[in-house]
Amino acid sequence: MKTIEINKEKCVRCGLCISDCLTSCIEFDKDNFPYMKNEENCISCEHCMTICPTGALSFNHKNPDESEPVNYYDILSLIKSRRSIRQYKDEEISAETFDKLKSMLSYVPTGCNAHSLHFSIVETKSAMDVIRNKVNENVLKALSYKALSPIADKFEKYKKGFEEGKDIIFRGAPHMIVASSSIKAPCALEDPVIALSYLELYAQHLGLGTCWCGFAEMCLKFFPEICDMLEIPSGYKPVYVMLLGIPAVKYQRTPQPEPFKFAEIKEIHQKDSCFFCKAKRLVTNFIR
Ligand SMILES: Cc1cc2nc3c(=O)[nH]c(=O)nc-3n(C[C@H](O)[C@H](O)[C@H](O)COP(=O)(O)O)c2cc1C
Known part of the structure; x- marks a missing residue:
């Protein structure tokens, strides 16, 4: 489920979240506030939340104030x-x-x-x-x-x-x-x-x-x-x-992406995989 929530006190109805949306998911409602029209097309890039000049838009219940300010100088x-x-x-x-x-x-x-x-x-x-x-x-x-x-x-x-x-x-x-x-x-x-x-x-x-x-x-x-x-x-x-x-848009804050999967390996658990498991692994390794 992909949602956006708008803080109507903060939203200035500039439409930047709409014009910057890659997959045209967001539109203006009858009062000119943005709303999620095509949730199924949303790719969770969070451009809508990161471009909002007033921090009025929350993507998937994330608080825009918990993003970091944009900074292109320090490497991280x-x-x-x-x-x-x-x-x-x-x-x-x-x-x-x-x-x-x-x-x-x-x-x-x-x-x-x-x-x-x-x-x-x-x-x-x-x-x-x-x-x-x-x-x-x-x-x-x-x-x-x-x-x-x-x-x-x-x-x-x-x-x-x-x-x-x-x-x-x-x-x-x-x-x-x-x-x-x-x-x-x-x-x-x-x-x-x-x-x-x-x-x-x-x-x-x-x-x-x-x-x-x-x-x-x-x-x-x-x-x-x-x-x-x-x-x-x-x-x-x-x-x-x-x-x-040269960009014609300016982002205000960083996205809050979901973390990837990590295997945090501290010790090795040796398993004797069966022939079929090994074959399946090999096929997966060489796909594409
Ligand atoms: C390998 C690759 C191919 C991509 N191809 C396109 C593309 O053809 N058109 C486009 O608008 N964006 C393209 N993108 C950008 C992704 O859509 C974008 O990285 C994603 O939506 C996340 O947004 P972000 O890069 O601003 O974090 C591509 C990204 C990658 C990594």
Whole structure:
């Protein structure tokens, strides 16, 4: 059950919780207070609670006053304050800032120190628009002519948005970074993701906004001409995409996510697993 509760004395009815909701779960009620309309779409990201300027919104009974203030300077606070940004200013990032990001990237760890990464950095809005338009055009074609193409299947539920010209994939971001790795690299799938994780934190420390973009990653795989536009060298595989820009939104507090599962191992309890248990474990280990 996903709920939001509004403190009507504090709520200024600005609608930031509504405009920042990834899955459009929240709407205004008849008195212009936000309410949870589509609970089933909610992914518990808590953007609604963390963006509220007055601390009027509680997600799942969590008290917004128990969140920490946003802080992009101390490392732990930065990790807690990091958010996916989906609303960007119509401005480009400066060349000096790009230089800072690029020089940081040389320090990221790679498996066996292979260092065989390639970054395609879309540094201008005009170049980004060419890619945005081409990808959106291809998705629209796939949606209208090739109902059976795997990409059409993935985007079917956003069809209306694409037809209305909404930037479902790139969220109006003025830049993006695509991390690719040599197919010969020992950790070809891990290295780019590690690099982008470092980049995300450093970028947010510098006041930038980022968003991992699985949708764009999918499109790169299906539309090889986009890889050419991004100058991805042959023998390199695009692994992940990060959107980048100057945020048009400001978060006030950190989320209060549910903890993961931990095995707190202080001593080893040896068990003799049966053949079937071992086989099941092996299958699980090698799935995907
Ligand atoms: C691997 C990965 C792929 C993602 N792909 C997308 C995407 O295609 N579009 C998008 O808007 N957000 C995407 N996200 C962002 C997640 O939706 C986001 O991390 C989640 O909602 C939690 O919000 P937060 O990052 O602000 O804490 C992606 C995140 C990850 C880690």
